Amino acid sequence: MSNVPILQLQNVGKTFGGLRAVDQLSLTVESGEIVGLIGPNGAGKTTVFNCVTQFYKDYDGDILFQNKEGQIVNLRDYKVTQVISQGLARTFQNVELVKDLSIIDNLLIGGHYEFTTGIVQHIFMTPKARREERQMRQKAETILESLGILHLKDFYVAGQPYGILKKIEIARTLMSDPKLIILDEPAAGLNDQETDELEQIIRQIKKDYNVTILLIEHDMGFVMNLCDRVCAINFGRFLAFDTPEMIQKNQAVIEAYLGGDNV
């Protein structure tokens, strides 16, 4: 870990009607860490992610990000569709892939914004467009190979088991050369073997692709095994941010979980 902040939430808040879903939340994620964001149901985790990824724009406070060029940018200045070009990619709780396309085509869609050639050049398949397509395809194959699913590249996404879908989603994020990947409940719906495999994959991509990982997850075993640090929130407010060992001993965190139906 290099102790360089890649993401800084400064007094972030978000209200739905009269409900304060996120309240004055400040936290810093260092470059190269795997950080878990935990909290009981309704604690505000998804809302935090939606603020960071700019799905919500009407939040209070600031969210600073060290982009691909190493500049600190305020994510508020970017639309939800633009944050990926800054180096921030995400996966979704309910896997969002194009089911009627092949696995490799789903990755090519993930890398589309890196094409310098436009639609007309692609329609007429100019030499430059062909070259770019070839390079992207090669990149996609390298990523699929590193995740152990290259042999499936020409299969449709539809009908693939959940464990494979999660891998494809992670593979697709890598097409954009992200610096930070946000994973929304990556282990949800996976069996024990798939969860173990996913843990290995996340560790491996962190190392091989030099990415920082921020994830929300309800599977505490997974979070505590995988994460370097864990941030706990409740009622949208900061509770603690520490190593997994310390978080498990933290009285405020224990009470937050024991106080609800989330034991």
Ligand SMILES: Nc1ncnc2c1ncn2[C@@H]1O[C@H](COP(=O)(O)OP(=O)(O)OP(=O)(O)O)[C@@H](O)[C@H]1O
């Ligand atoms: N779009 C919305 N409109 C109104 N209220 C919302 C909306 N999204 C979330 N909330 C409310 O904000 C609070 C935080 O919800 P959020 O989904 O962020 O929590 P969470 O920690 O991700 O929960 P879970 O672990 O159950 O997914 C909850 O009380 C929820 O009902």
